[in-house]
Amino acid sequence: MVRKMQTRTLVTRAKLLQVAQALVADGGYGALRVDEVVKEAGVAKGTFFAHFRDKDALMDHLIGGQIDLLIDQATVHPAPNNVDDLVTCLTPLMVFMTSERYVFDIILRHSGAAAKDEIGAIAQTFARQVNLMSDWVAGGPFRTDVPARLLADGIQAFLIHCIGLQFCAAHQGAPMDQRLRHFLDAWLSPIARSP
Amino acid sequence: MVRKMQTRTLVTRAKLLQVAQALVADGGYGALRVDEVVKEAGVAKGTFFAHFRDKDALMDHLIGGQIDLLIDQATVHPAPNNVDDLVTCLTPLMVFMTSERYVFDIILRHSGAAAKDEIGAIAQTFARQVNLMSDWVAGGPFRTDVPARLLADGIQAFLIHCIGLQFCAAHQGAPMDQRLRHFLDAWLSPIARSP
DNA sequence: AATACAAAATGACCGCGGTCAATTTATATT
DNA sequence: AATATAAATTGACCGCGGTCATTTTGTATT
Numbered sequence: 001m002v003r004k005m006q007t008r009t010l011v012t013r014a015k016l017l018q019v020a021q022a023l024v025a026d027g028g029y030g031a032l033r034v035d036e037v038v039k040e041a042g043v044a045k046g047t048f049f050a051h052f053r054d055k056d057a058l059m060d061h062l063i064g065g066q067i068d069l070l071i072d073q074a075t076v077h078p079a080p081n082n083v084d085d086l087v088t089c090l091t092p093l094m095v096f097m098t099s100e101r102y103v104f105d106i107i108l109r110h111s112g113a114a115a116k117d118e119i120g121a122i123a124q125t126f127a128r129q130v131n132l133m134s135d136w137v138a139g140g141p142f143r144t145d146v147p148a149r150l151l152a153d154g155i156q157a158f159l160i161h162c163i164g165l166q167f168c169a170a171h172q173g174a175p176m177d178q179r180l181r182h183f184l185d186a187w188l189s190p191i192a193r194s195p
Numbered sequence: 196m197v198r199k200m201q202t203r204t205l206v207t208r209a210k211l212l213q214v215a216q217a218l219v220a221d222g223g224y225g226a227l228r229v230d231e232v233v234k235e236a237g238v239a240k241g242t243f244f245a246h247f248r249d250k251d252a253l254m255d256h257l258i259g260g261q262i263d264l265l266i267d268q269a270t271v272h273p274a275p276n277n278v279d280d281l282v283t284c285l286t287p288l289m290v291f292m293t294s295e296r297y298v299f300d301i302i303l304r305h306s307g308a309a310a311k312d313e314i315g316a317i318a319q320t321f322a323r324q325v326n327l328m329s330d331w332v333a334g335g336p337f338r339t340d341v342p343a344r345l346l347a348d349g350i351q352a353f354l355i356h357c358i359g360l361q362f363c364a365a366h367q368g369a370p371m372d373q374r375l376r377h378f379l380d381a382w383l384s385p386i387a388r389s390p
Numbered sequence: 391a392a393t394a395c396a397a398a399a400t401g402a403c404c405g406c407g408g409t410c411a412a413t414t415t416a417t418a419t420t
Numbered sequence: 421a422a423t424a425t426a427a428a429t430t431g432a433c434c435g436c437g438g439t440c441a442t443t444t445t446g447t448a449t450t
Binding site for chain 2: 408
């Protein structure tokens with residue numbers, strides 16, 4: 001028999017999320033400890049794992065939510081009509097993704113879900129992001145010889161690549177946004193090349 | 196005063212690596228346990244961490260060594276003179292990198308070292324790979340309007356992107372090599388585009 | 391109101407990576 | 421050969437994520 005969800009379930013879950021967000025607010029994502037969350041929330045450890053598959057699932061929720069907010073803002077922006085504008089539109093996302101190495105690791109690990117039924121918040125934001133960028137490149141003065149969707153996928157690949165290089169000692173000559181601009185100039189430019 | 200390295204240091208390290216490799220051989224990278232390595236090697240746990248900063252450092256060594264072998268083989272290949280050949284040359288690397296999700300995670304985490312003095316085996320293989328691919332694209336019938344080095348960097352970005360998608364339920368329509376070919380066709384083709 | 395049962399919560403316990411003060415072993419000095 | 425000292429090794433211990441048999445709590449049925 002199926003019983004309806006109890007009120008306390010929602011209350012407990014909300015309490016866990018609220019406490020987790022507060023702990024992240026002062027200390028960052030990397031310093032978050034499950035033990036501390038349950039202590040502050042006043043529940044047992046097992047309860048946490050009844051609400052979240054594992055710690056990563058909580059992180060996926062928190063970080064995914066944050067990315068969603070940033071994409072909301074990007075959606076409001078007018079569509080960029082050159083590479084510079086495009087990079088500007090993506091900057092808030094880049095800033096957040098580079099805020100902590102741990103955050104970037106979580107994002108990488110959750111950017112693609114291994115099973116259809118476990119596609120989480122971050123994976124969904126990646127899909128949103130590609131859709132948005134696909135609209136952008138379709139409307140702007142960019143190359144049209146390949147599908148906008150492929151261009152958008154490529155932008156995402158370059159974005160992740162540049163963020164990764166940001167954490168790399170060997171590549172810290174140029175700032176991240178400038179490096180991204182180089183890639184996007186070469187990737188999106190409609191100017192004819194010499195054969 | 197600086198004393199020369201003792202023989203037993205090398206012996207212990209060799210034993211640890213040999214045991215680790217044997218354990219990986221049957222069980223894979225993801226199932227490797229430090230406890231098991233030290234037990235089989237007949238040393239204390241602390242000894243392990245006197246030889247490797249952490250478990251990841253051992254993984255970096257093992258996986259980096261494997262990638263080096265694959266790049267050695269790729270170097271012997273004649274340089275590819277079209278995108279299809281290029282993808283073929285990269286296939287062994289892709290196969291290894293997708294052999295275990297854990298392996299890919301380690302590679303991502305070590306592809307760029309956070310500090311110059313801790314650039315590890317995997318980070319070095321990435322540099323090798325870019326150099327090799329840079330030579331390839333410089334010699335082949337590919338676009339020449341951007342530096343070969345940038346093209347090579349881009350190929351690596353697409354490579355990682357496609358491997359990541361491989362572990363993603365939402366994108367398992369097309370096989371990995373075919374998806375990579377789409378990206379590289381659009382990235383490397385010298386054919387003039389309509390403005 | 392008493393009973394039955396599923397959902398939720400509990401906390402002792404485990405696995406495993408990593409630490410460090412103490413101990414042993416090798417090498418240089420007298 | 422005896423002594424001093426640096427290098428190498430040891431293993432008990434810790435932090436922290438995650439598990440699961442047991443208990444508690446809410447809800448539907450009689």
